[in-house]
Structures are given as structure tokens and as C-alpha cells.
Amino acid sequence: MGLNYNKFEKTCKILEENEFDKSKLISILQGVQEEYKYLPEDILAFIASSLNMPLSKVYGVVTFFSFFTLQPKGKYIIKICDGTACHVKKSTGLIDAIKKKLGLKDDEILTKNMLFSIETVACLGACGLAPVIVVDGVVYGQATPNAVVRLIDNVLKEEKEK
Amino acid sequence: MEKYLTINSKKVSFNNEKSLLEVIRNENIELHTFCYHSELSVYGSCRLCLVEVEDRGIISACSVPPEPEMNIKTNTERIIKIRKIIIELLLANHNRECTICAKSESCKLQTLARRLGIKKIRFKNVLQKSSEDASTYALVREPSKCVLCGDCVRFCDEIQGIGALGFANRGPKSLVCVSFNRELNDSECVYCGQCARVCPTGAIMPKYEVNYVWKVLSDSKKKVIVAIAPAVRAAIGELFGLRKYNGDELAGKIVTSLKTLGFAKVFDISFAADMTIVEETNEFLKRIEVNDNIPMFTSCCPAWVRFVEQYYPDFISHLSTCRSPQGMYGSIVRRIMPRVFDIPDRDLVVVSVMPCTAKKYEARRHELAKNGINDIDCVLTTQELAMMIEEAGICFEKLESCAFDMPLGFKTGGGVIFGNSGGVTEAILRNIMNTKFKNLNEVEQFSFVRGERGLRKFKISIGDKELKIAIVYGLNNARKILKSIKAGSKYDFVEVMACPGGCVGGAGQPICTDLIVRKKRTETLYENDKVMNLHKSSDNPYVQKLYKNYIGKPGNLKAHEYLHTNYSYKKRFKEILKISDSLQDDNIKIDVCFGNNCISRESREILSHIVNFVENGKYKDRVNITSHICLERCFNGPNIKVNGKIIERCSLKMVEDAIRDEFDRLKDEC
Structure with a gap:
């Protein structure tokens, strides 16, 4: 069956496992975000209604924790470290190169084909490898603009073969 | 056993006070606060009520219970310094256009800055401009004036059981907003406006429509008529230093000022309230007779009506179909006044003065319109009426009284007490009695329905019938009643008003957070009832005449056309x-x-x-x-x-x- 239904069904299951208990909101949201990769507004409304609590409160919790996101994420998530060490090693150059490669303007973080999304993070704790990027959980150290463009090309090639 | 503690070197006794703040306030020391509200839960965010307790350091008085032997100081150098810094920081992040803010002079931040002697703000202004939200008919939000005390958030959630407003984000990005930072009109708001009443600053205010009224008043072609709600006369005196005047005298002064402002006719919503009572009594007796849609819910509070439409669609049929007094006033004057003035319909402008922000929304309901024209053109709040009086330079306190215009100016006591929680019930009970009242004691035989509690239940025997009645204010209390009805509790009649104390505590009234002031308003209306010639709505001779000339009998087809309305489900989520x-x-x-x-x-x-x-x-x-x-x-x-x-x-x-x-x-x- 379709993707939407599976995700929705999973949401229902998560709610049921948490006994529709509003004090378990955070663990419900975590589960749902895992499923959708972000927290869609309509699903949050559904969660608020099912838990019998105001939507504004759910929204408050979602925006309080930086772990939760209301923005859709791409299939591949590129994290670029902009901590002090990486910043000194010109991580901004990496960000520019990646954005240019992916055709992202200004504040855009998601490509139109929903394939890539980018995030800048404060520090990944791998300062010795600066500048660092993480693509889909794999860490790449001492990255250069050319290297990241190649990385993205590789991912695109794999995608095409699929 | 009596317990003692020390405040500023003075030995003070205390009993069951929940917090140090209460004990200190009992000693006539007004510890300043933003977020402490006797009606709401303790939140402890504003940090203004800090006191120094020996051996415990600096603590917030609102969230610490009193203990024997505590030695408290409320004005040490350290505390004074902290308080000032808090206000300065708030001001550094505040839209300080005080001279053009409608809350000026009643704003708590402004007052505190003055009382704490803030002459200079040592911090750079970091206010981020944000746009105001005027999406509803009832309220305007200006986030740039918010001090994040959360009073509105807690009122909406705890007392009204809605939670349209909430906190979002964290740290310096914190804000009070509707979910997804949408406009208020896209939320579950029922427009009761209590958020505006408890807001210490101008961050949430009733939407003012004074300019429109000035405009139509100066249009010579238009005839502008106005009616005032019962609760308005109980509160307007507060703004002009006339607290001791009774309701009748204040109503007289209001009439004089409205005439001076140029209104062609000044009527009394209490007259329409009498009509509502007559219709609603008839409807109630009929429903009881055939046991249809019992319990019957009152329908005069638009916030409550919207609440049912939004959260309890299955109970919509239980709402009385009678229009609210404002609704009846609108449809009656639209029908008879153009003929009285001999003017075309479009030149009649109908204004009402209400204690309420939700009435502004109600006036725009499409059910209260005919051929696309709303019966009521504009709803002013008590606050706005006072603004107009001040703007025109009228010395309200010196005015002579003037009588209301007839026929819609004559009322009985039943129509006056409508503004109190329990008033509708009492007026209906009076009306159900077939006897004539001989004296005031007989009139007040139902006064046991009065009271200050937000949820009151009674059993009353009328004839051979026993009626179970519930009287409620605060929509969270209404939720409780609806829940118990769903679970099988039997009631015959349920009166609900959204605002604490009923309409007298409405959000359009002069700013008041003091319970004593509200009680005084309630008392004013009951006193007003005593001096009336008539107390039973159906005895109103002008109401009888109106039925004879235009409607016929209560509950007939005509009555349904002019005096009744219908309701429909309102979506809570659009998703x-x-x-x-x-x-x-x-x-x-x-x-x-x-x-x-x-x-x-x-x-x-x-x-x-x-x-x-x-x-x-x-x-x-x-x-x-x-x-x-x-x-x-x-x-x-x-x-x-x-x-x-x-x-x-x-x-x-x-x-x-x-x-x-x-x-x-x-x-x-x-």
C-alpha cells in the first residue's frame, strides 16, 4: 500500500502504544518524526486532537526542542559543521559550493526534487578533521568544495541507477 | 494554632495563604507582578515578586508557601536593583510607542516603570518588528508589546479550556502565538477576549471601531441608533470616578452622552433581553413538554455558542434557538425603525454598546443578516464608549440623566440582571411563575441561583415538576458539565456565560483584574433590579405591544423569522x-x-x-x-x-x- 497510508498507520500505532497519553507527547513526536523525517502540520493537528490537547501546546513543544523540525527533509541529509574549528577552515566555502551545486537560494534548505536537504550544525565534535560534512550519517573530514561536489555527483549517480 | 512570620521587621500572622505573595499583599504591600493572577495557576516567570528571605536568599514570593519564622525583606537594595533591571530589559525589547497605545494609562508595564522610577534604559533596544494581527473582528494582537507573562495563555487554557494561544520557541526567540504562528482567525479562538482582559500591556486588545461610528454620526443622511447592554451601566462609572452611583443613574448619564454624541435614538438592550426571556421561556416549556433536546442550553453568549459549534457539534441542537438580546434588538430595529424615521433601510445604522468582544464577532454572523446586510452594523465595547465620551470632551461626571427612547428603552428587572451569571436563569424562572409578584421578597425568591462560583447546580420544584439546573461561567466549567451530560447526568436547563461573573466581567469592560470590582458590578445590576417597577419580562408592556403589532405569539413563524436563529458546526482543524x-x-x-x-x-x-x-x-x-x-x-x-x-x-x-x-x-x- 502507499507511503502515506503506511506513515499514517504508523502514527496511529505510535499513539496507541503510548496509550493516547498526553504526558508522552515527546516520545510520540519522536516516533512520528522518525517516520516522516519531519513533523507535518496536519499530523500535528491529528496528534493534538487525539491527545485531547490544544494544538498550540503541541506546537510549543515542537518549537522548543531543536531536535524537532517542521520543515520537510530530503532523502539525503547533508550536515555541514560550522563550529569554530570548521569555520576557521572555511566551512562557509563548503556551504556555498553545496548550495550552488544543489541550486539552493538564500534560506532554502531542501532541493525541489526532495532528494537533498542541508543543515548547518554548531559542532560535530570532530574538530581534528575540520572542515567536516556528514552525508547520510557518513562523516567526511578535511572536505574541499571540489570533494563535496564529487560526493553529491556520486549520490546522484547511485540514485539514477536505482 | 496561629503561625507567624516577619515581613520587613514586622511580626505577621498567617493561616491558609497559598503563597508568600498573598501574605505580603495582606499587609498592604503591593508586590508588583505580571504573571501572578489570583484566577490562574502560579507560573513564576516574571520574577518581579522577588523577596529576600533570611538564610534562603532571594526567592519569588508567588511560588513559595509561607512558613513560620520566615524573616522576609521586600525592599532591600539588591531586590530593588533586580526589579529595575527586569523592567529595563523588558523595555529594551518593547514597542515603546506608549503615547499612541490604547493601553496607555492602564498598562502595567508603563505603571511599573513609573513606580520603580525608571529614568533611563541602559540596554540597547533589540525589538524585532513584528506585524499586528487584526484578523478577527474581536481582537488585535501586537506581539511587539508582549512581555511573555503567559497570563493570556493560561487563561485561555485553564479557565476557558481552549488553548488557542501558546508559547513557541525558546530563549530570546520565545513568543506567544497561535499554533504555527498563524493568525488568530485560523485558531480555535471563540473571541471571548479574556486574554485581552488579563494582558498587562497592549499586546492583546479589543478591536476598536470608534472611527466607523464617528464617520456615520457625521453623515447627515444616516440615522444612527444605539442600544446599551445591561452590564455597561455597571462598569462605566469606574472610568469616570463614579463608583458610588447606581446603575440607573449611570444609564441616565450614558443616554445623555450618547444623545450629545449625535445618536438619533438611544435604546436599552435590556428591552431585547426581556424579549429573549419571553421567547426562551416559551421554548423551554415546549421542549420540556415533549422532552425534546433537554437539557436546553442558553444561547445569549456568542463565545459559548461558538464553543459548542466548534467542540460539541452533537449538542448544537440543545442550544436555545433564540437570538441573543443583541440579535433580537438588531432584527427588531431593522424592521421598525426605517418606518419610524421614514428613511430607506440602507440609511439606518445600528450600533450596540456591549461589555463583550465576542459580540463583535456575533454581529457579523451570517445568520444575523438579511439580504446580505447585517442587522447590527457596529459593536462598541464599554471601553470604546468611554473613549468616544472622552474624545468628544463630554464631562460625563457632571451630566444630568436622560431617559431612554421608547419603545425599546423600557425594561423590567428581568432584562437588567441578564448581565450577571445566573441572571438569565433567574429571569426565566420568574417568567415561568404564573403569579403576580406582590413584593420584593417574592421577586427575589429565586435569588439562590446567584453566586460567585463558576459552576452551580440546583433543583427547583415548579408546580409538580422538579427542574435540574446548572449555571456555569468559564468554558472549562462548561466542558465539565457537557462531559457529565455525556456520561448520563440529567439536567433540564444549563446557563453558560464564557466570562467570569457573566457579562459584567466581559473583556470589553474597563480593565479590571480585581475580584472586588467585578463583585461590585454584579451587585449594581441586582440593586438596579430592585428599583425597577416591573421584574418579570413578560410584564413589559412594550414587549407585549411589540408581540401584538408585529410578531403575534412567542414561538410562532414570525417569531422564528425575527427572533430565532440557527447554528452550524465550525471546524476546529482545517487539516x-x-x-x-x-x-x-x-x-x-x-x-x-x-x-x-x-x-x-x-x-x-x-x-x-x-x-x-x-x-x-x-x-x-x-x-x-x-x-x-x-x-x-x-x-x-x-x-x-x-x-x-x-x-x-x-x-x-x-x-x-x-x-x-x-x-x-x-x-x-x-
């Missing part, structure tokens, strides 16, 4: 959950309700069955499946909708049949 991956325009549309009641009745199983049935059968890719919160038939769930047709108490087999039938029907049509 529709897509279940099929792609939705095609020409597909059959199936909607599965995922409201709470339906979830508990296995809507999940039904959805899974529909998905299986469609995907694994011949209807694959020919059906759009969505789910809704909710399809508004909560008593009869689980519900699904197939191409617009609702199927209640749906079983797995009914689902299959419905889909098959719909395809067969379409095939036949082809």
Missing part, C-alpha cells in the same frame, strides 16, 4: 490527512473520520479495511482516501463519508457495500 498517495479529481472520494470518538470506535480498523478492499480489488487507483478530524457526528461514530454521503455507525461490511453501491450508481449514470 485533511491524505491517505492515498495521489488524489485524482474524478475519483470517488472516501473520508474516514479520525476524531477522538471515532478512533475509540475502531476507525483505524475501518481505514485499514478500506485500504485493503480498494488496493487489492478492482477499484484500485479509482478511489481517493482521506481522513478528517472530524466529521461532526461524534455520537454516532465511527463515521465515513463516501462522495459526500455520511455513513454513521459504520461496519466493515457497510464500507464495502457503500463503495460498491457508489460505483454501481456512477455506472448507471453513465
Whole structure:
């Protein structure tokens, strides 16, 4: 069956496992975000209604924790470290190169084909490898603009073969 | 045993006070606060009520219970310094256009800055401009004036049980907003405006419509008529230093000032309230007789009506269909006044002065319009009336009284007490009695329904019938009653007003957070009732005349046309959950309700069955499946909708049949 239904069904299951208990909101949201990769507004409304609590409160919790996101994420998530060490090693150059490669303007973080999304993070704790990027959980150290463009090309090639 | 502690070197006794703050305030020391509110839970965010306690350091008085032997100092150098810094920091992040802020002079931040002697703000102004939200008819939000005390958030959630407003983000990005930072009109707000009443600054205010009224008043072609609600006379004196005047005297002064402002006729909403009582009594007795839609709910509070429409669609039929007094006033004057003035309908402008912000919304309800023109053109609050009086330079306190215009200016005591919680019930009970009242004691035989508690229940014997009545204010209390009714409790009549104390505590009234002031207003209306010649609404000779000349009998067809209305479900969430991956325009549309009641009745199983049935059968890719919160038939769930047709108490087999039938029907049509 379709993707939407599976995700929705999973949401229902998560709610049921948490006994529709509003004090378990955070663990419900975590589960749902895992499923959708972000927290869609309509699903949050559904969660608020099912838990019998105001939507504004759910929204408050979602925006309080930086772990939760209301923005859709791409299939591949590129994290670029902009901590002090990486910043000194010109991580901004990496960000520019990646954005240019992916055709992202200004504040855009998601490509139109929903394939890539980018995030800048404060520090990944791998300062010795600066500048660092993480693509889909794999860490790449001492990255250069050319290297990241190649990385993205590789991912695109794999995608095409699929 | 008496317990003692020390405040500023003075020995002080205390008993059951919940917090140090209460003990200190009992000693006539007004510890300043933003977030402490006697009606709300303790929040402790504003940090203004800090005191120094020996051996414990600096603590917030609102959130610490008093203990014997505590040695408290409220004004040490350190505390004074901290308090000042707090106010300075708030001001550094505040839209300080005080001279053009409507809250000026009643703003707590402004007052505190003055009282704490803030002459200089040592911090750079970091205010981020944000736009105001004027999306509703009732309220305007200006986030740039918010001090994040959370009074509005807690009132909406704790007292009204709605939670339209909430906190979002954290740290310096914190803000009070509607979910997803949308406009207020896109939220669950019922426009009671209590958030504006408790807001210490101008961050939430009633929406002012004074300019419109000035404009029509200066248009020589227009005849502008106005009526004032009962609660207005109980409160306006507070703004002009006339607290000791009684309701009748203040009403007289209001009439004089409205005439001076140029209104062609000044009427009394209490007259329309008398009509409401007559209609509503009749409706109630009829419903009791045939046991139809009992309990009957009152319908004069627009916030409560919207609340039912939004959260309890199954109870809509229990609402009295009678229009509120404002609604009746509107439709009656639209019918008779153009003829009185001999002017075309469009030149009549109908204004009302209300203690309420939700009335502004009610006036725009399409049910209260005829041929696309709303009966009421504009609703002013008590605050706005005072603003107009001040703007015109009228010395309100020196005015002589003037009588209301007839016929819609004559009222009985029943129409006056309408503004109090319990007033509608008492007036209806008086009306149900067939006897004539001989003295005030007999009039006040039902005064036991009065009271300050937000949820009151009574049993009353009338004739051979025993009536069970509940009187409620605060929508969270209303939720409790509705819950108990759902669970099987029996009531015959339920009166609900959204605001604490009823209309006298409305959000359009002069700013008051003091319970004593509100009690005084309540008292004013009951005193006003005592001096009336008549106390029973159906005794109002002008109401009788109006029925004779225009309507006929209560509850007849004419009455339904002019004095009754209808209600409809208002969606709480606009969100529709897509279940099929792609939705095609020409597909059959199936909607599965995922409201709470339906979830508990296995809507999940039904959805899974529909998905299986469609995907694994011949209807694959020919059906759009969505789910809704909710399809508004909560008593009869689980519900699904197939191409617009609702199927209640749906079983797995009914689902299959419905889909098959719909395809067969379409095939036949082809």
C-alpha cells in the first residue's frame, strides 16, 4: 500500500502504544518524526486532537526542542559543521559550493526534487578533521568544495541507477 | 494554632495563604507582578515578586508557601536593583510607542516603570518588528508589546479550556502565538477576549471601531441608533470616578452622552433581553413538554455558542434557538425603525454598546443578516464608549440623566440582571411563575441561583415538576458539565456565560483584574433590579405591544423569522490527512473520520479495511482516501463519508457495500 497510508498507520500505532497519553507527547513526536523525517502540520493537528490537547501546546513543544523540525527533509541529509574549528577552515566555502551545486537560494534548505536537504550544525565534535560534512550519517573530514561536489555527483549517480 | 512570620521587621500572622505573595499583599504591600493572577495557576516567570528571605536568599514570593519564622525583606537594595533591571530589559525589547497605545494609562508595564522610577534604559533596544494581527473582528494582537507573562495563555487554557494561544520557541526567540504562528482567525479562538482582559500591556486588545461610528454620526443622511447592554451601566462609572452611583443613574448619564454624541435614538438592550426571556421561556416549556433536546442550553453568549459549534457539534441542537438580546434588538430595529424615521433601510445604522468582544464577532454572523446586510452594523465595547465620551470632551461626571427612547428603552428587572451569571436563569424562572409578584421578597425568591462560583447546580420544584439546573461561567466549567451530560447526568436547563461573573466581567469592560470590582458590578445590576417597577419580562408592556403589532405569539413563524436563529458546526482543524498517495479529481472520494470518538470506535480498523478492499480489488487507483478530524457526528461514530454521503455507525461490511453501491450508481449514470 502507499507511503502515506503506511506513515499514517504508523502514527496511529505510535499513539496507541503510548496509550493516547498526553504526558508522552515527546516520545510520540519522536516516533512520528522518525517516520516522516519531519513533523507535518496536519499530523500535528491529528496528534493534538487525539491527545485531547490544544494544538498550540503541541506546537510549543515542537518549537522548543531543536531536535524537532517542521520543515520537510530530503532523502539525503547533508550536515555541514560550522563550529569554530570548521569555520576557521572555511566551512562557509563548503556551504556555498553545496548550495550552488544543489541550486539552493538564500534560506532554502531542501532541493525541489526532495532528494537533498542541508543543515548547518554548531559542532560535530570532530574538530581534528575540520572542515567536516556528514552525508547520510557518513562523516567526511578535511572536505574541499571540489570533494563535496564529487560526493553529491556520486549520490546522484547511485540514485539514477536505482 | 496561629503561625507567624516577619515581613520587613514586622511580626505577621498567617493561616491558609497559598503563597508568600498573598501574605505580603495582606499587609498592604503591593508586590508588583505580571504573571501572578489570583484566577490562574502560579507560573513564576516574571520574577518581579522577588523577596529576600533570611538564610534562603532571594526567592519569588508567588511560588513559595509561607512558613513560620520566615524573616522576609521586600525592599532591600539588591531586590530593588533586580526589579529595575527586569523592567529595563523588558523595555529594551518593547514597542515603546506608549503615547499612541490604547493601553496607555492602564498598562502595567508603563505603571511599573513609573513606580520603580525608571529614568533611563541602559540596554540597547533589540525589538524585532513584528506585524499586528487584526484578523478577527474581536481582537488585535501586537506581539511587539508582549512581555511573555503567559497570563493570556493560561487563561485561555485553564479557565476557558481552549488553548488557542501558546508559547513557541525558546530563549530570546520565545513568543506567544497561535499554533504555527498563524493568525488568530485560523485558531480555535471563540473571541471571548479574556486574554485581552488579563494582558498587562497592549499586546492583546479589543478591536476598536470608534472611527466607523464617528464617520456615520457625521453623515447627515444616516440615522444612527444605539442600544446599551445591561452590564455597561455597571462598569462605566469606574472610568469616570463614579463608583458610588447606581446603575440607573449611570444609564441616565450614558443616554445623555450618547444623545450629545449625535445618536438619533438611544435604546436599552435590556428591552431585547426581556424579549429573549419571553421567547426562551416559551421554548423551554415546549421542549420540556415533549422532552425534546433537554437539557436546553442558553444561547445569549456568542463565545459559548461558538464553543459548542466548534467542540460539541452533537449538542448544537440543545442550544436555545433564540437570538441573543443583541440579535433580537438588531432584527427588531431593522424592521421598525426605517418606518419610524421614514428613511430607506440602507440609511439606518445600528450600533450596540456591549461589555463583550465576542459580540463583535456575533454581529457579523451570517445568520444575523438579511439580504446580505447585517442587522447590527457596529459593536462598541464599554471601553470604546468611554473613549468616544472622552474624545468628544463630554464631562460625563457632571451630566444630568436622560431617559431612554421608547419603545425599546423600557425594561423590567428581568432584562437588567441578564448581565450577571445566573441572571438569565433567574429571569426565566420568574417568567415561568404564573403569579403576580406582590413584593420584593417574592421577586427575589429565586435569588439562590446567584453566586460567585463558576459552576452551580440546583433543583427547583415548579408546580409538580422538579427542574435540574446548572449555571456555569468559564468554558472549562462548561466542558465539565457537557462531559457529565455525556456520561448520563440529567439536567433540564444549563446557563453558560464564557466570562467570569457573566457579562459584567466581559473583556470589553474597563480593565479590571480585581475580584472586588467585578463583585461590585454584579451587585449594581441586582440593586438596579430592585428599583425597577416591573421584574418579570413578560410584564413589559412594550414587549407585549411589540408581540401584538408585529410578531403575534412567542414561538410562532414570525417569531422564528425575527427572533430565532440557527447554528452550524465550525471546524476546529482545517487539516485533511491524505491517505492515498495521489488524489485524482474524478475519483470517488472516501473520508474516514479520525476524531477522538471515532478512533475509540475502531476507525483505524475501518481505514485499514478500506485500504485493503480498494488496493487489492478492482477499484484500485479509482478511489481517493482521506481522513478528517472530524466529521461532526461524534455520537454516532465511527463515521465515513463516501462522495459526500455520511455513513454513521459504520461496519466493515457497510464500507464495502457503500463503495460498491457508489460505483454501481456512477455506472448507471453513465
